[in-house]
Amino acid sequence: MKVSHEVPRCLLTASPEFNDYDYALPHLFDQDEEYLQYFMDAKADGRYIIMDNSLHELGEAYDHERLRYWVSVIEPDEFIVPDVWMKCAETAAQAKYWKQFKYPKKTKLTAVIQGENKNQAYLCANLLANLGYEKLCVSYGATWYNDFFPHTNADMGKALGRVRFVQGLLNLKQLKDIKFHLLGCSIPQEFGWYDNNPRIESIDTSNPIMAGLEDVLYDERGLNVKPKANMNDYFNIDFDKFNYLSVLHNTNKFREINNIKKVNIWQS
Numbered sequence: 001m002k003v004s005h006e007v008p009r010c011l012l013t014a015s016p017e018f019n020d021y022d023y024a025l026p027h028l029f030d031q032d033e034e035y036l037q038y039f040m041d042a043k044a045d046g047r048y049i050i051m052d053n054s055l056h057e058l059g060e061a062y063d064h065e066r067l068r069y070w071v072s073v074i075e076p077d078e079f080i081v082p083d084v085w086m087k088c089a090e091t092a093a094q095a096k097y098w099k100q101f102k103y104p105k106k107t108k109l110t111a112v113i114q115g116e117n118k119n120q121a122y123l124c125a126n127l128l129a130n131l132g133y134e135k136l137c138v139s140y141g142a143t144w145y146n147d148f149f150p151h152t153n154a155d156m157g158k159a160l161g162r163v164r165f166v167q168g169l170l171n172l173k174q175l176k177d178i179k180f181h182l183l184g185c186s187i188p189q190e191f192g193w194y195d196n197n198p199r200i201e202s203i204d205t206s207n208p209i210m211a212g213l214e215d216v217l218y219d220e221r222g223l224n225v226k227p228k229a230n231m232n233d234y235f236n237i238d239f240d241k242f243n244y245l246s247v248l249h250n251t252n253k254f255r256e257i258n259n260i261k262k263v264n265i266w267q268s
Helices: 026-030 033-044 064-074 088-100 118-130 154-171 188-194 207-213 244-258
Strands: 002-004 022-024 049-051 078-080 108-113 135-139 179-183 200-204
Touching: 022 026, 022 033, 026 033, 026 064, 033 049, 033 064, 049 064, 088 108, 088 118, 108 118, 118 135, 118 154, 135 154, 154 179, 154 188, 188 244, 207 244
Parallel strands: 002 200, 022 049, 049 078, 078 108, 108 135, 135 179, 179 200
Antiparallel strands: none
């Protein structure tokens, strides 16, 4: 698994210390010159870049024209095409729509599995694979995970629900050649439960950063609850307003508890 943790602006240039690749939120390119410059520099330096569509941050995918523009400028190694939250048919329709455009030669399209329930999500995964997507993303936040794996701790149940769902995906013969990206997490130790399956190529989560900004430290087991902080609240935080050692502690501990080795640059 290759790891990237989204960070506030003040930690952008420090993030290669603990990130294997750079995870881009395209709506910020139009809002923040420093953020854009970081990714232009990352592109020039040959760092691996995955560009999201900003659904999680905005509630819906970013403006389509701006997405196409930024794909052409950033030339990410992977572009996660727009999806619709917990909607199978609409997501599959978007995935088909985005196949019609031309992209930079190096850019690989990936798509997010969505569904109103587990059956619809499994259907969505098959539809996306049939459209020719070779890598699929799995969100951490679907509400039906808690029905799929009931637990007295809702965050733990959500994590275990995704693990159960992903294990099902990995066991489907028709998806045997599909790779996966895991979007976010409820609790950080979840990623160790996949036993470093090579088909789970990449993950992104701000969990250790958000916990660190609130001076919450991971222990040997991680955390049992999701930090309340999110990037929308902390993107503009000043460096002197938090303890950077807490951030470093959590990013290092994140790799330890999930048995993920440190790799500084992930190149295609």
